[in-house]
Amino acid sequence: MNSAAFASSGLKDPRKINFERNWVRRAVLASYWVVIVLAFPFWWHLTSIERLALPTSQVRTQVQNNIVFPITVHFDGSFTHQNPSIVSQVHTLLRDSATSEHERWKGIDLRLRGADDEEAFDSYTVVLGERTSIAHSRQLRVSETDAQSAKRLSCLLSDLIANSESSISHSQRIVQYSDHYRLAFTLLHENATPRRFVETWDVQNALAEFVLPLLSKLSVLHNFTVESQVQYHAPLAFEPKRIFLGETEVSGLTQEDLTVFINSAEWTLSSSVSNDPVLHFVLFVPSETHAPLKIIDGEGRPTSQNSFLLPQWGGIFILNDELDSPSSHLSQDKLEPVFRNFAIQLAALLGVPPVPLGLSVGERPILSDWQLDALLRRRALQNVQGTQDTLYSIVKLVDQIDNMPVGQVVRDDILDALASLHEAYRAAATSPAIALRWSSKALSVASRAFFNPGMLALLYFPAEHKYAVYTPLFASISVPLVVALIREFMA
């Protein structure tokens, strides 16, 4: 069709129409493409996930590292004088034990020194004494008879320095490390009938007398918040067994009953104001019908034990004493066995190593420096391992899950954790307490990185979903644009 034909048919020649002119058409087409090209980087940026590179190689090297606490045990001159070869004998025995029980001696670099060596500043010392006991800080007194036996000495030293958590029940009861703990002491009446009713208890003084010394010793490891309450109605969820002992009748708790003793559906034992782990200590006053409430052994006989422990949860003490009804007040004296008991349970829950058998503790019976140091070392080691595991799993997960974003905050936290870990390794040589503080910081920062809310991986979309979203949108827009472009080039 030429222009004459357009004119005759009354139609305009398309080449003459304003918007069909070549340059206009090209400009229109170009403007579309310009917008697309300019928008592309934005689209790319907005739809991609921020995944910063993590210090992977650093994490891998730090995971290989281990915290090592050098320990020097100094044998007193009087000691070696008697039996010169004893130090080397003990040394051989301890080395054997270290190779056979690797897990127990992990992170400990033990050195024994005889009398002739120079005494280090804060090393442990072994001296001869009247009886085998822990004297003042970091000193072990050994009786004459014990001093003869290298086996006995190595046994004592290994128990003091690297307490084994071999038995399962033992390791299970220890709570996980945390900076803060809340201790909730509860006086719980099953039902507050007049003869089994304690109106007040001298909890503050009892705590100050029996528990606070332990807490202040452990304050290098944890911060404690203490709360206490009295509750007047706390029914048991089961009926204890009745046992007749001659004329008296007692209620018995079997081992099974102990596991379900806590009636969690109806008892409120702690407030939930913070996220810190809570350790519960319950003084239970049984009702008149159930008193006295005894723990019974496998053969159904009541035992003399009044208290039991739930692993990682807390301790329970059953108050079976006759209450003198007029006062209905538990004085500090009456609370003494209870709170002494709670203190022992608390120490066990927090992983304080027990004093080895046949060893008497000197004038300060709460917690010797040997025990505290061993606990510090163990907790620091656990924290370091926890940090290494966490860091490694972050790296691994980011590698494994493609949609997981990694922001600046996470990266900073990981770097911070690595730095703290490094400090912990360094501090281990001088002070286990400082090493613990660094390791605790490393663990909390590493956990914060892991739990960063921004690390949530996008939800899974199969590839088909992506086509289903993108194809209808882009195919319909792009086909006319591309075709127009091609035509333009062909023309």
Place this chain on the structure above:
Amino acid sequence: MFPMHFQLLQACLLLLACLTTLVVGTSNSSTSTGEHAANFFGRHDSTSGHTNNWAVLVCASRYWFNYRHMANALGMYRTVKRLGIPDSNIILMLADDVACNTRNKFAGSVYAEAGRRLDLYGENIEVDYRGYEVTVENFIRLLTGRVDPSMPRSKRLLTDDRSNIFVYMTGHGGNEFLKFQDQEEISAFDIADAFEQMWQKKRYNEILFMIDTCQANTMYSQFYSPNILSTGSSEIGENSYSYENDNDIGVSVIDSYTHYVLKFMEGINKTSQTSMQDLFNSYDPVKIHSHPGIGSDLFHRPLDKALITDFFGGVAQAEVFPSQEDACLIGHHESGSTSLPFAPESGAPSLPVVTSPSTLTVEMHVWDSQWKEVRKWFSVFVVGCLVSWVSFVR
């Protein structure tokens, strides 16, 4: 006309190639098989080894006609609470819009059986995530622990490596997905990844995953983390049906699978020695009207040794402490072990046993990702064919 067509086709294919490179641009993970095998299973030995129990109960649907899903979750809530999990350790995610629904003739009550004998809503119920808070994101955040720092304790899963977790989900679902409140869905991959992240951060000892939805067994098909026992109400391609209607309430009140599980649980008390195997044996496909599935390949204990109370109960152990004998025993043990310097290590013999299933799963994994790759490119090919066909016809 042919060259024109040809060029059009070429252009279309070019465009498609661009699009697909954008979309497909995902790389595969490169976890080494060795460390996978070493980490697998190897945390605790044959006993359960847990010291605390947690439960996450999710009702993923809302609205009045999904009454039965609310009742399912509340029935489970009542059971775990009765068996000793404290409220602070139960995370209940519930749309919670039926108890006080205007269509509910029995205001403030939810019943799970036609006779309305037991009010599940009751007086003492703690819904942690309610209404529009029940989302896929919140659920994943809850599991992985990636919650806002200001989140209260009751909405957090504060578990550790000694925690046994019971995860129950119910709602409307399909092949490898579960719908959340009619607006989004969670896929089996999401849950599997969340569980893996929990395992890496030592947030559980063992998990029991139970799900009641249509094609429920597909939901645990993607799990790859150890120590997870899973069970679902129906096979792929199967529906899960409700159990009964209440004529006064006017809707179905409970799902069949959950009904029979709860009925079995009614016979269990806190100190029961009934095992998970007994629960699984009680499944009757005829009564349930679907085939419940059991996924135990990731679980390292024999099912007849795994107690129901390991997952539904409260505490596993208690010890009389402090006692004199305890101290003696410990002392004895230690002196014994030092006199025997070359005691056999208990961890060693279990190693060859654990490697075989894990290598299997790794192989499966590789094969899986290859299949995904094939699927991807096949779909690209199909779209390309369609476009070229359309342009030729024109």
